[in-house]
Amino acid sequence: MTGQTTVDAPLILHRETVQPAWIDYNGHMNVAYYLLVFDHASDALAGWLGIDEAYTKRTNQSIFVVEAHVTYAREVLEGDLLRIETQMLGADAKRLHLCHRMFHDHDGYLAATNELMLLHVDLGARRSAPMPDDVRARLDAAVAAHAGLPRPQGLSRTMGL
Numbered sequence: 001m002t003g004q005t006t007v008d009a010p011l012i013l014h015r016e017t018v019q020p021a022w023i024d025y026n027g028h029m030n031v032a033y034y035l036l037v038f039d040h041a042s043d044a045l046a047g048w049l050g051i052d053e054a055y056t057k058r059t060n061q062s063i064f065v066v067e068a069h070v071t072y073a074r075e076v077l078e079g080d081l082l083r084i085e086t087q088m089l090g091a092d093a094k095r096l097h098l099c100h101r102m103f104h105d106h107d108g109y110l111a112a113t114n115e116l117m118l119l120h121v122d123l124g125a126r127r128s129a130p131m132p133d134d135v136r137a138r139l140d141a142a143v144a145a146h147a148g149l150p151r152p153q154g155l156s157r158t159m160g161l
Contacts, residue, residue, distance in 0.1 A: 007145035010085040013044035015105060018080045028075035034102065035070065038114040041084035041100050049138050051120075051131070059132075060123045063096070067117040071154050073110045081105040088146045089155070091139040093130040094120050099152045115155050 014037075022033035046052045046063060056062040076082060083105040089097040100114040122129035131139070 007142045009145045009149055010087045010101075011045070011048065011142070012083060012085055013048055014041040014084040016040060016082050016084075018076050018078050018082065020078050023078050026075075028077055029080075031070075031072070034072065034112050035114075037082055037084065037102065038070070038100050038112075041086060041114075042116065042118075044084075045086055045098070049135055051135055056123070061129060062121055062123055063118045064121050065116055066119045069113075069115040069156070071113045073112060074104075076102075076104060076111050082111065087149055087152065088139065088142040089151070091136070091143050093136070094128045096120075096139060099155060101152060113152060113154060115152075 016037050018029050018033070022029050022036075024030035042065070043052070046055075051061075051063055081104075083103045085101045085103065087099045087101070089099060091097070096116075096118040098116050098118070100116070101110060102112040102114070103109065104111055119128050120131045120135075121127065130136075
């Protein structure tokens with residue numbers, strides 16, 4: 001985002017094609033690979049924010065997922081191109097709350113959602129630590145840009161019968 005003055009709402013930082021090895025005996029993408037695609041989207045977001053692997057090596061700080069919720073709305077099949085839209089829901093000095101939404105890129109339908117709480121961590125102390133000011137500025141800009149978006153349905157819900 002260096003030098004960028006506007007933030008897309010939502011962010012579209014990752015697309016990925018469903019691989020043959022990801023298909024289960026039901027003929028659709030196995031649940032584990034939904035998580036893999038969402039993790040790749042989180043990696044793309046970390047790069048966009050400037051808190052990627054190079055940041056970790058340089059600062060000995062990183063981000064950890066401390067809570068995750070996944071919903072599955074519709075199946076995806078081998079060869080389908082997936083588009084992940086990321087919406088920032090909130091951030092403070094140490095945490096980032098976001099939602100990834102997985103869409104079938106061609107047909108446009110919502111396939112799955114992934115709500116995450118991330119924590120910025122000092123790897124030396126293995127404890128939470130405040131994010132640097134430049135990262136917080138990017139986060140604050142994204143949260144502000146996304147504040148006008150409708151909240152995705154089903155966030156932070158509880159599971160039960």
